Amino acid sequence: MVSIATWNINSVRLRADQVARFLTQEEPDVLCLQEIKTEEKHFPHQVFEDLGYTHRAVHGQKGYHGVATVSRLPFRELDRHDWQANGEARHVGVELLGAAQGMVIENVYIPAGGDIPDREQNAKFGQKLDFLERMAFWADRLDRPTLITGDFNIAPLDCDVYDHKALIKVVSHTPIEIAALDRFRNAHGFEDLGRKHIPAPERNYSWWSYRTYWQDKDRGRRLDHMWASPDLAAQSRSHRFVEETRRWDQPSDHIPLVTEFDL
Template sequence: MGFSITTWNINSVRLRMPIVEQLVLKHRPDILCLQETKVTNELFPAAPLRAMGYNHIIIHGQKGYHGVAIASRIPLTEDHRQDYCGVGDARHISAIFEHGNRRVRLHNFYVPAGGDEPDRTINPKFGLMRQHVPENEKLYTWWSYRAKDWEAADRGRRLDHIWSSSDLGPHLKRIEILKEARGWDRPSDHVPVTAHFDL
């Protein structure tokens, strides 16, 4: 059974709900994970997501800073939040979903960028492995707001990831990085990343 998860550092969900709707209407992921929502739980714009079929929403919000959310077409259980850094930031939320006779724990993390030096020999935070994409192929998920013409410069970073446990890895069929979203109206500096699994 086909199944997709999209992650997107939206950089203010209320400001960018129109492009969230654009993504959902065009690509229809089963689960959408958002980071840097920058809104408290009670002000999170859940109604537009529910109107598009995402009836299962869990939120760990924070005013003007951080914040994560999971919106799903399938039921979510065991809503859990953890403050890994012990400083009170809303950077993690997790839940369990079931699909294709599998029970999966999904974590949604917001981890601020690993520094200004994206060279893995200098900064090991950038030393991640890839599946389905050759090492020498440019693979960006973030382009700075500072660039006059981000697309022409095409100098970004791979800051957004979908990791899986080893038992799910073989079921990954493809990934999509929606570069065009960086050019949408009032965009985030990050773009959506979608993993497609056959579960």
């Protein structure tokens, strides 16, 4: 069994203690982090080294964005795609070695897209859609067992948000974003593991705004995902979200997801 976790940590240096707590408690073999907000030279390598996560691929930048994959299993880094074509650090891909030989993990942080769901009025929204189109072009050529995971910044199903009617025109749940995400999924036939193991319409949120969190309201959205190519999806045995991290001191606005595979 191999367990893979993903978590938008919203600053790995600020929340290094929380990451260590999560790794000690859940013991995933691999953890994919998004929004690490630091360059590789300032990444808290020793925290992971001390916990046995001796294999790391860090694609960071100063103050914003950034992704990192840390692992107890050996891997080799494959690529760092710039699907936004602007130099931002939003992706790193690795291939597991050893007992999990051949499994590819693509760690991605899709842009949020700003506040206005119109590419003419909001350049960030257009960049998000273009990012997804480039991902779809890439996925069409995949020929290996692949897990793509991270913060997709899209809640695709009606039940993936606390109020579908209220959010249908809000960025992250608009029909144009969902259609773009569908094109990406269909390009490779990815299976949504979150809904394979927690079928719709069961509650399955992964993000809450800080404002509603402090109001103690369950106004969540499922923005974080783990999708697998068909052969790999068939080997997934469980999937869960670790919501208790919301109650930790100064939490991220996202929670971790964990999937186990019988390889």
